[in-house]
Amino acid sequence: MSFSDEEVERYARxxxxxxxxxxxxxxxxxxRALIVGAGGLGAPAALYLAAAGLGSxxxxxxxxxxxxxxxxxxxxxxxxxxxxxxxxxAARLKALNPHVRIEPVAERLDEGGARRxxxxxxxxxxxxxxxxxxxxxxxxxxAEGVTLxxxxxxxxxxxxGVFAGRPCYRCLVPEIPPEAETxxxxxxxxxxxxxxxxxxxxxxxxxxxxxxxxxxxxxxxYDALSAEARTVRVGADPHxxxxxxxx
Numbered sequence: 001m002s003f004s005d006e007e008v009e010r011y012a013r014x015x016x017x018x019x020x021x022x023x024x025x026x027x028x029x030x031x032r033a034l035i036v037g038a039g040g041l042g043a044p045a046a047l048y049l050a051a052a053g054l055g056s057x058x059x060x061x062x063x064x065x066x067x068x069x070x071x072x073x074x075x076x077x078x079x080x081x082x083x084x085x086x087x088x089x090a091a092r093l094k095a096l097n098p099h100v101r102i103e104p105v106a107e108r109l110d111e112g113g114a115r116r117x118x119x120x121x122x123x124x125x126x127x128x129x130x131x132x133x134x135x136x137x138x139x140x141x142x143a144e145g146v147t148l149x150x151x152x153x154x155x156x157x158x159x160x161g162v163f164a165g166r167p168c169y170r171c172l173v174p175e176i177p178p179e180a181e182t183x184x185x186x187x188x189x190x191x192x193x194x195x196x197x198x199x200x201x202x203x204x205x206x207x208x209x210x211x212x213x214x215x216x217x218x219x220x221x222y223d224a225l226s227a228e229a230r231t232v233r234v235g236a237d238p239h240x241x242x243x244x245x246x247x
Contacts, residue, residue, distance in 0.1 A: 113136075
């Protein structure tokens, strides 16, 4: 896969990196990702993946832009209030990098829709705050053999994990928490979305380019108030309803 002179200049800082170089950048250009949620995490992740030259992205989100999003969802502007998130995201990302193919999907995912969209992707990034959607996306990733990069934030804390088959996300969260909280309920500092969304994009770039050691089977937990991070291993649940021996 060749690069134009404009692409060589655009990706120059990647091309001189030993861990990416020409072969890694070619893999990025050939890759297709699904981004579930064009909100606080999906927005910075999509921006950095488009800037990195990831060749094709489908972005799924049924919502429209509201003023309360703009504190952390950096894809959008005040004038976008009321507009489809995925439509505005596609326009912004194409303006950033016209070499990237963007497919906006304005729908809410269920299990069938998730399986359809995950099929044919090289990886999936999920930054939604809805556990039913997270479970549907995880099940589709396991069924299709696609690696999942999962991120979550709330208040001052965020987390990023990579799941490639077993253990899967349901090994970490077996059931929907009875008192699940959303950012609308408990609040979130806006810049934290940029930190965790960027980490999700970074893990995706490492996975596609074959660079370094991705967070596969591990969870990175970041406490923004103390500026501390720790990484824990995620064990495979022998009774997992998705990736266990009797799914």
